Structure formats: C-alpha cells, structure tokens
Amino acid sequence: MVYYHKLGKIPPKRHTAFRQKNGSIYQEQLMGNLGFNGIKSLLYSLRPPTALKSVERIKSLHWDIDPDPTLRLRHLRPHRLQNTGASAVIDRVPLVFNNDIAVSIAKPFVEDQFFYRNGEGDEVVFVTEGEGILESQFGELDFRRGDYLVIPRGIIHRYRLTGNQNIFLVIESRGYVRTPKRYRNEHGQLLENAPFCERDIRAPALLNTRDIEGEFEIVVKSRNALQRMILTHHPFDTVGWDGFYYPWAFNISDFEPITGRIHQPPTVHQTFESDGFVICSFVPRLFDYHPDAIPAPYNHSNVGSDELLYYCCDEFMSRKGIEFGSITLHPDGMPHGPHPGKAEESIGKKSTKEEAVMIDTFKPLYVAKAALGCEDDDYQTSWLE
Numbered sequence: 001m002v003y004y005h006k007l008g009k010i011p012p013k014r015h016t017a018f019r020q021k022n023g024s025i026y027q028e029q030l031m032g033n034l035g036f037n038g039i040k041s042l043l044y045s046l047r048p049p050t051a052l053k054s055v056e057r058i059k060s061l062h063w064d065i066d067p068d069p070t071l072r073l074r075h076l077r078p079h080r081l082q083n084t085g086a087s088a089v090i091d092r093v094p095l096v097f098n099n100d101i102a103v104s105i106a107k108p109f110v111e112d113q114f115f116y117r118n119g120e121g122d123e124v125v126f127v128t129e130g131e132g133i134l135e136s137q138f139g140e141l142d143f144r145r146g147d148y149l150v151i152p153r154g155i156i157h158r159y160r161l162t163g164n165q166n167i168f169l170v171i172e173s174r175g176y177v178r179t180p181k182r183y184r185n186e187h188g189q190l191l192e193n194a195p196f197c198e199r200d201i202r203a204p205a206l207l208n209t210r211d212i213e214g215e216f217e218i219v220v221k222s223r224n225a226l227q228r229m230i231l232t233h234h235p236f237d238t239v240g241w242d243g244f245y246y247p248w249a250f251n252i253s254d255f256e257p258i259t260g261r262i263h264q265p266p267t268v269h270q271t272f273e274s275d276g277f278v279i280c281s282f283v284p285r286l287f288d289y290h291p292d293a294i295p296a297p298y299n300h301s302n303v304g305s306d307e308l309l310y311y312c313c314d315e316f317m318s319r320k321g322i323e324f325g326s327i328t329l330h331p332d333g334m335p336h337g338p339h340p341g342k343a344e345e346s347i348g349k350k351s352t353k354e355e356a357v358m359i360d361t362f363k364p365l366y367v368a369k370a371a372l373g374c375e376d377d378d379y380q381t382s383w384l385e
C-alpha cells in the first residue's frame with residue numbers, strides 16, 4: 001500500500017514462464033483491491049493457491065445491537081471482559097460497529113493451528129499489549145506493543161505470539177485502509193509535513209517458504225460467515241513477490257505529533273483514512289506554548305461524526321475516571337468536553353504522556369450487546385459537579 005516492496009525471487013518479466021528446478025513453472029497470483037485497478041502485488045508460489053480439497057460453512061456471524069437506543073455518552077472498559085477466547089482472529093468480542101467499520105477486542109493466549117483470511121474487510125489491529133510475528137503469504141512481520149498492523153483483505157495470515165499477555169483492538173473496515181490523502185503527493189509519497197514517513201513503515205522482512213503437502217485449514221471470513229477451506233499444501237509457499245499490496249506495521253510511538261501555540265484540532269492526529277471513518281493517534285507531546293493557552297480541548301459538538309477514543313494509558317488530560325483500555329464513545333447529537341476542573345488544571349502544563357487511538361466515524365456507531373457487561377453506566381452524568 002505504502003511503497004513498492006519485494007521479497008524473494010521473481011522473474012524479470014511479469015506473466016512469463018518462471019521455472020522451478022524441476023522444470024515446472026511457479027504459480028503466479030495477483031492479489032489486490034478494486035479488481036485489477038487498485039494497488040496490487042504479484043506472488044510466485046510452489047503450488048497453486050486454488051488447490052482446495054474441501055469448502056465448508058462453519059457458522060454465521062451476527063452482532064447484536066444494544067437494545068437500549070437512548071442517545072448518551074458512553075464508557076466501555078473492554079479489558080475487563082472475561083472469557084474472551086483463545087484465538088486472535090475468531091474469538092473477538094464485538095464492541096461497536098456500523099456498515100463501514102467494526103471494532104472488537106481480542107485477548108489471545110494460544111497460537112491458532114489454522115490460518116485466517118478476512119475476505120470482506122481490511123483489518124487494522126492495534127497491539128495494546130503483546131509481541132510476536134505476523135506470518136503471511138508475504139513473509140514474516142515482527143510486531144510489538146503499540147503497533148498498528150494493517151492487513152489488507154484477502155491475505156492469509158497467522159499470529160505467532162511471544163508475549164506474556166496479548167490485547168488487540170481490532171478494526172475491520174469495509175473500505176480499504178490507507179494513509180491520509182492530504183499527506184501524500186500526486187505520486188503517493190508521503191509529504192514533508194506528514195507526521196510519519198515511509199521509513200516508519202515496516203513491511204514483511206523474511207520469506208520463510210514452506211514446501212509441505214498435507215491438509216491445511218484456512219478459516220475465511222466472508223459474507224457474514226466463517227467458512228473452512230482445506231488446502232492441499234502449506235499456504236506460505238511463496239518464493240517471491242513484489243508490489244504495493246502487503247501487510248505492514250506502523251508503531252504509534254513513531255507518530256510525530258504536530259503541536260502549536262494554541263490548541264490544535266484532532267485532525268493533526270490523523271494517521272489513517274478509510275471510507276466512512278478516520279483513525280487518529282494521540283501520543284506523548286509538548287503542550288501548546290501560548291502563555292495563556294488552555295491545552296485541554298474546548299467543548300465541541302462533533303456534528304456529523306461519532307467519536308470513539310481508546311485509551312492506551314490510565315490518564316488523559318481532559319477526562320476523569322478512565323482506565324487503561326477504556327473506550328469512550330461520544331455520539332453525534334451531543335456536545336462533549338473536558339470534565340469539570342480539567343481545563344483549568346491543564347493551564348501551564350508543559351507536556352502530556354497520554355496515548356490513545358481515536359476513531360471518528362461519519363455514520364452512527366452502534367454499541368454491541370456483547371460489550372454491555374463492561375460499560376460504566378455512570379459516565380453520562382460524570383460532568384455534573
């Protein structure tokens with residue numbers, strides 16, 4: 001997505017005979033979005049990606065909406081959820097969603113034996129806690145705490161976990177996820193005023209080609225269901241690839257904050273865009289330096305968007321009562337702002353260590369019924385003194 005990359009061996013000319021030692025040709029596969037018109041990569045593998053022994057529908061996926069439609073400011077504490085399941089990909093607990101985006105939490109503690117492909121959405125997986133390797137057809141990508149893992153749809157992958165505790169905030173996107181357009185020039189390169197550059201973006205670095213025949217299970221999410229496909233060889237048998245379509249990582253600590261003399265709007269924190277929403281990063285930074293500046297945000301009515309904040313720390317300059325892992329949801333139609341005393345308290349402060357991921361959606365978000373068990377019901381009235 002972000003720049004041209006290649007790994008392994010590829011033929012000098014695309015769509016030409018590229019032969020293995022035994023004389024047979026490597027299998028060529030194009031993977032990309034928007035049909036043949038979007039970003040793409042060409043992969044070369046030992047065996048055909050089409051060699052499926054069986055296909056079976058496992059189960060339908062249905063996310064229930066909170067039955068109480070009352071409009072209110074909300075506070076969820078998803079890290080408190082128990083029994084969230086072992087898998088990073090099929091045991092996610094739904095939190096909020098609409099037709100453009102679905103946000104869930106996963107706390108995986110075993111490595112899946114199967115492989116996974118999201119066939120209906122790009123994924124941005126924010127690694128709140130944990131480390132390991134994201135394996136895919138494109139090679140191995142190391143990940144660590146604070147990484148956004150961007151996994152474009154269709155890519156077969158699997159998590160190898162090496163951390164003691166893993167917490168992933170998972171964002172699934174109907175549109176394809178990209179860097180903000182206003183930070184790219186006409187050639188796609190990130191501009192000098194962008195808060196990060198290509199050097200901060202990590203692509204798969206190691207191609208570990210598996211030459212193994214057998215039965216390999218791939219769970220595919222598509223059409224609101226999980227399907228099981230059995231491939232007759234290991235899916236990571238790529239010998240080489242090149243292009244712009246691959247999983248990549250960007251660490252929130254590599255986001256260079258844009259600051260000013262007075263309070264900067266949330267747009268300066270934007271990190272990704274998609275269709276119907278944006279993702280922003282709040283990172284440790286110096287506060288505004290006008291002598292009378294109020295670093296805390298002013299009250300605002302975010303008309304036309306719902307605003308979700310996921311706190312990766314236990315203090316946030318404008319909020320009381322939040323904890324590590326809290327999610328606040330401030331829907332369109334209601335103003336919000338700093339808690340009482342927080343604006344005054346922020347005056348004269350030089351810096352903040354806060355870290356948070358913000359998602360602004362342009363259509364209303366629904367809270368999932370599965371998230372109600374971790375809701376702080378007193379949040380709506382927490383501005384009263």
Ligand SMILES: [Fe+2]
Pocket residue numbers: 300302307330336
């Ligand atoms: Fe806000």
